[in-house]
Amino acid sequence: MKIAIITGSSRGLGASTAVKCAGRGMGVIVTYNSNPDKAAEVVASITATGGKAVALKLDVADSRSFAEFRGAVAVQLHNVWGRQTFDFLVNNAGYGLYAPFPTVTEEQFEGLFNVHLKGPFFLTQALLPLMEDGGHIVNMTSATSRVATSGVAPYASFKGGLEVLTRYMAKELGERRIRANSIAPGAIRTELGGGLNDDFEAMLAGQTALGRVGEPEEIGGVIASLLSEENRWINAQNIEVGGGYVI
Numbered sequence: 226m227k228i229a230i231i232t233g234s235s236r237g238l239g240a241s242t243a244v245k246c247a248g249r250g251m252g253v254i255v256t257y258n259s260n261p262d263k264a265a266e267v268v269a270s271i272t273a274t275g276g277k278a279v280a281l282k283l284d285v286a287d288s289r290s291f292a293e294f295r296g297a298v299a300v301q302l303h304n305v306w307g308r309q310t311f312d313f314l315v316n317n318a319g320y321g322l323y324a325p326f327p328t329v330t331e332e333q334f335e336g337l338f339n340v341h342l343k344g345p346f347f348l349t350q351a352l353l354p355l356m357e358d359g360g361h362i363v364n365m366t367s368a369t370s371r372v373a374t375s376g377v378a379p380y381a382s383f384k385g386g387l388e389v390l391t392r393y394m395a396k397e398l399g400e401r402r403i404r405a406n407s408i409a410p411g412a413i414r415t416e417l418g419g420g421l422n423d424d425f426e427a428m429l430a431g432q433t434a435l436g437r438v439g440e441p442e443e444i445g446g447v448i449a450s451l452l453s454e455e456n457r458w459i460n461a462q463n464i465e466v467g468g469g470y471v472i
Contacts, residue, residue, distance in 0.1 A: 226277070228252040228311040229452065230298065230352070232285055233318025235264035237415040238365065241445030242315055243267050247276035249449050252306055254298060256283040256318070279305055285318040285344035286336065291351035298355060310357040313452050316345035316387075317365045323376040334379050341383035346390060356403065361452050364391045364407040366463055371409070372471045384409075388463045395461035404460045408448055411467015412438040434469025 229246045233239040235257035243253045244267070253271060255278055257264035264280035271278040279301050283294050302308045319341055322333055345364055369377050370385035387407065394405035412429035414421055421429070421438065430437045447466050450456060 226250065226252050226306065227313065227452075228254065228302065228306060228308065229313035229315060230254040230256065230311055231315040231317055232256045232283060232348070233258070234315075235260050235267060235280070238410065238413065238441050238444045239315070239317040240267045241441035242317060242448045243278065243445075244270060245442065245445040245449035246313075246452065247271040247274070247278060249453060250276075251313070251449075251452070252276070253278040254301060254311070255280040258282065258284050258318070277305060283318070283348075285348060286339040288339075288343060288347040291348050294348075295351050295355060298352070302355070310355055311352075312357045312360045313363070314349060314352060314356065314360070315363045315365070315448060316349065318344070319365065321377070322380060324379075325376055326378045329379055337379045338383055341380065342386045342390070345387060349394065353398075356401075359402040360404075362391075362394055362398075362403065362405040363448055363451060364388075364394075364405070366391070366407040366409040368409050368411045368465055368467050368470050371465070391463065392461045399460075404457070406451060406459060406461065407463045408444065408451070409463055409465040409467070410439065410444050411465065411470030413444060414438050414440055429470075432471050433467065434472055437468065439466070439468055 229251050231239050231243050234243040234255040243255050247253050255264050255267050268278045268280050281297050364387050366388045367384040369381035391405050391407040426438055444466055
């Protein structure tokens with residue numbers, strides 16, 4: 226059984242990805258920061274259909290905690306799956322912030338940086354000793370790094386940086402046959418940035434060729450498929466999944 230670690234998977238895109246991966250026969254390590262009950266619900270939905278999953282606490286903004294998290298992962302790999310390694314890492318954890326460029330504070334900037342770029346960088350680094358050769362890293366980026374949207378300058382900048390980092394991961398980890406790709410969602414119905422109201426959803430749908438916003442399972446399904454063996458030759462790519470967002 227292949228095993229995936231999916232950060233920020235107690236809700237939204239991460240939860241959908243966890244369920245979709247489990248549906249393809251993968252074991253899943255769900256991570257949460259502040260909502261263990263929601264993480265437990267995701268684990269329960271996976272185990273109810275015969276899958277294997279566990280939940281671990283992880284604050285992606287706190288790189289000092291990553292060594293301890295790696296130790297917790299090692300324990301679960303041994304106890305639940307009888308393994309010493311895992312196969313897939315999905316760097317999904319994140320949050321949104323709307324703030325016009327002139328008003329962004331250093332605290333807001335650093336908070337987004339820690340979660341969306343520094344966190345994935347050093348978490349991946351910390352977990353590499355446990356990752357199986359031939360594994361796969363998927364980083365969650367964003368269509369906002371391609372389409373300039375007012376009020377999300379730091380978020381989009383760090384997602385753009387993560388897209389670049391993905392290519393470097395693919396380059397430098399290729400000797401271990403570890404692939405690295407990124408998924409860039411377009412307009413998706415999630416709680417990110419406070420979620421969608423009717424007017425905002427209508428505006429986003431009007432900017433999308435297919436005339437609607439996407440659903441979380443449409444992102445989770447793509448990630449689960451990308452991790453599968455039939456897509457083993459896809460590497461170092463940023464794949465936008467947005468129904469034709471601002472084309």
